[in-house]
Amino acid sequence: MSQLSISLVVFVLVSVSLVDADPKVHKLDLNSSQQVVDTTSFVQIADNDEPGVRLEVYGTVYKSDGVTPAAGIQVHVYHTDATGKYGREGDPQGTTRLNGDMVTGESGEYRFTTIKPASYPGTTAPAHIHYRITVPGKEGVTWFALEFADDAHISESKRKKEKEKGRFSSIIELTENGDGLTGTFNLKLDG
Numbered sequence: 001m002s003q004l005s006i007s008l009v010v011f012v013l014v015s016v017s018l019v020d021a022d023p024k025v026h027k028l029d030l031n032s033s034q035q036v037v038d039t040t041s042f043v044q045i046a047d048n049d050e051p052g053v054r055l056e057v058y059g060t061v062y063k064s065d066g067v068t069p070a071a072g073i074q075v076h077v078y079h080t081d082a083t084g085k086y087g088r089e090g091d092p093q094g095t096t097r098l099n100g101d102m103v104t105g106e107s108g109e110y111r112f113t114t115i116k117p118a119s120y121p122g123t124t125a126p127a128h129i130h131y132r133i134t135v136p137g138k139e140g141v142t143w144f145a146l147e148f149a150d151d152a153h154i155s156e157s158k159r160k161k162e163k164e165k166g167r168f169s170s171i172i173e174l175t176e177n178g179d180g181l182t183g184t185f186n187l188k189l190d191g
């Protein structure tokens with residue numbers, strides 16, 4: 001085997017071990033009771049001093065059968081602030097200031113806390129939260145966007161269409177949780 005081939009093999013082996021050691025999928029065994037706590041499926045997006053109504057969104061990512069939880073899924077979410085803007089005055093175009101990354105654990109669950117976003121300024125676009133889903137080992141990304149059932153800007157046709165998706169509707173109900181609002185958004189992956 002030539003020196004180049006040996007170097008290549010070493011490079012590949014090191015690369016594979018680096019992927020395995022991805023800290024995003026690291027799990028921490030916190031105590032001796034065998035309880036494994038996933039450290040990556042939760043993120044606080046908005047600081048406590050961010051203006052707006054506090055919001056918690058929780059859900060489960062399922063495989064395409066809609067039943068089997070999907071583990072190790074990378075969930076990136078972003079949304080506007082309470083004035084409907086993604087970035088602050090002077091931020092570069094395309095800045096999404098309020099965003100966060102999660103990776104689902106064995107249960108497929110994710111959770112984030114933030115503030116409730118507002119419609120784009122001067123528009124009747126419903127307020128929403130974007131989801132970019134990446135499945136490790138698969139090319140491409142899948143997009144979702146959730147909206148809020150109490151939003152008067154959502155059309156009746158959209159409501160009807162989403163209702164047909166049952167528990168995978170992207171229009172979510174919010175309830176008071178004492179600290180703000182909370183809602184559930186479950187996702188079903190394609191294929």
Ligand SMILES: [Fe+2]
Pocket residue numbers: 128130
């Ligand atoms: Fe948007």
